Amino acid sequence: xxxxxxxxxxxxxxxxxxxxxxxxxxxxxxxxxxxxxxxxxxxxxxxxxxxxxxxxxxxxxxxxxxxxxxxxxxxxxxxxxxxxxxxxxxxxxxxxxxxxxxxxxxxxxxxxxxxxxxxxxxxxxxxxxxxxxxxxxxxxxxxxxxxxxxxxxxxxxxxxxxxxxxxxxxxxxxxxxxxxxxxxxxxxxxxxxxxxxxxxxxxxxxxxxxxxxxxxxxxxxxxxxxxxxxxxxxxxxxxxxxxxxxxxxxxxxxxxxxxxxxxxxxxxxxxxxxxxxxxxxxxxxxxxxxxxxxxxxxxxxxxxxxxxxxxxxxxxxxxxxxxxxxxxxxxxxxxxxxxxxxxxxxxxxxxxxxxxxxxxxxxxxxxxxxxxxxxxxxxxxxxxxxxxxxxxxxxxxxxxxxxxxxxxxxxxxxxxxxxxxxxxxxxxxxxxxxxxxx
Ligand SMILES: [Zn+2]
Numbered sequence: 268x269x270x271x272x273x274x275x276x277x278x279x280x281x282x283x284x285x286x287x288x289x290x291x292x293x294x295x296x297x298x299x300x301x302x303x304x305x306x307x308x309x310x311x312x313x314x315x316x317x318x319x320x321x322x323x324x325x326x327x328x329x330x331x332x333x334x335x336x337x338x339x340x341x342x343x344x345x346x347x348x349x350x351x352x353x354x355x356x357x358x359x360x361x362x363x364x365x366x367x368x369x370x371x372x373x374x375x376x377x378x379x380x381x382x383x384x385x386x387x388x389x390x391x392x393x394x395x396x397x398x399x400x401x402x403x404x405x406x407x408x409x410x411x412x413x414x415x416x417x418x419x420x421x422x423x424x425x426x427x428x429x430x431x432x433x434x435x436x437x438x439x440x441x442x443x444x445x446x447x448x449x450x451x452x453x454x455x456x457x458x459x460x461x462x463x464x465x466x467x468x469x470x471x472x473x474x475x476x477x478x479x480x481x482x483x484x485x486x487x488x489x490x491x492x493x494x495x496x497x498x499x500x501x502x503x504x505x506x507x508x509x510x511x512x513x514x515x516x517x518x519x520x521x522x523x524x525x526x527x528x529x530x531x532x533x534x535x536x537x538x539x540x541x542x543x544x545x546x547x548x549x550x551x552x553x554x555x556x557x558x559x560x561x562x563x564x565x566x567x568x569x570x571x572x573x574x575x576x577x578x579x580x581x582x583x584x585x586x587x588x589x590x591x592x593x594x595x596x597x598x599x600x601x602x603x604x605x606x607x608x609x610x611x612x613x614x615x616x617x618x619x620x621x622x623x624x625x626x627x628x629x630x631x632x633x634x635x636x637x638x639x640x641x642x643x644x645x646x647x648x649x650x651x652x653x654x655x656x657x658x659x660x661x662x663x664x665x666x667x668x669x670x671x672x673x674x675x676x677x678x679x680x681x682x683x684x685x686x687x688x689x690x691x692x693x694x695x696x697x698x699x700x701x702x703x704x705x
Pocket of ligand 1: 587590691692
């Protein structure tokens with residue numbers, strides 16, 4: 268996850284609203300850091316919603332988890348609160364932490380445990396069946412703790428423990444490469460992992476503010492016992508975009524990508540070993556959200572086949588003219604079940620294309636409001652158009668979306684040769700990328 272982070276001092280300075288320019292260290296330094304990261308036995312932080320991506324954390328998690336969590340959390344939170352408040356953070360973050368912890372305590376107190384055991388075991392079964400397909404897998408890296416994964420996905424540490432009881436070691440660090448299961452009912456990974464080197468004059472609350480984390484999150488993720496920081500100390504931070512954030516520069520056919528984010532591997536889609544799957548933070552986020560929406564609608568698949576995005580640093584990517592600035596994406600049309608499994612992009616036709624699923628995918632992307640164009644072969648447009656017509660879609664909407672049956676007309680979905688086996692989508696410039704040109 269750390270690849271693709273390229274230093275760019277001026278930009279950081281701008282980003283950090285006049286604070287000292289932080290130095291980001293790379294994978295090489297991670298090993299140094301890891302020695303200092305101990306597994307924190309007691310999760311301390313209050314759950315916080317991320318600022319950008321809305322995420323219904325596990326409020327609606329399976330009932331059995333809810334129940335157990337509340338019980339345990341009540342006890343633990345109270346203990347931890349006391350400990351936490353006594354020991355540390357008295358000056359800087361007492362206020363904010365106390366507030367949020369109190370809130371969550373109150374909530375859990377109100378809701379707690381009225382159901383009988385019988386009901387509970389019933390709902391357990393039901394929910395297990397329902398929820399089973401909807402999980403994420405996170406492959407741990409060296410030094411990862413449950414506290415860290417908890418913030419990344421907005422899941423509770425206790426829930427993580429429960430879901431992964433069989434694969435977690437009883438004691439000690441989590442071995443790298445462990446595939447943790449994270450159940451969630453909405454959205455995707457919400458925070459990215461990055462590192463931050465402490466500068467002279469940095470305080471814990473200042474670093475937390477920069478990273479948009481709470482002080483207790485920074486402490487728990489890094490296994491810090493005290494609030495004191497030393498210059499040069501490397502901290503793990505979890506941010507809403509990559510750190511530093513991506514930037515799309517220039518146009519799609521003459522541009523580049525700074526700090527491109529790699530589309531992570533995940534359930535419901537595949538790009539095999541394709542190396543050129545870097546995009547802007549927005550591109551990757553929107554794709555992940557859309558793939559997840561698709562997976563929820565069609566839990567049995569098929570997998571969405573992902574083609575090229577951009578190279579890590581953008582620029583020319585053969586054989587494409589575009590795909591240069593992290594905003595272009597190739598996706599295979601969804602092929603009917605009887606022709607599955609399809610592992611690469613194949614020519615779509617009236618015979619083999621699953622119009623319902625293909626349109627669900629395209630429409631979900633269009634509904635993000637960030638798609639500028641889609642390139643779809645005219646004949647494939649015809650097949651989709653006629654399908655939607657048969658489903659009584661409004662003519663007005665169809666005209667807005669498809670060039671078919673008026674070749675050359677102004678529509679979102681355009682004919683460009685070479686798009687028989689994939690739809691090419693282009694996102695508009697991310698807000699704030701000043702050198703990006705649509
Ligand atoms: Zn393309």
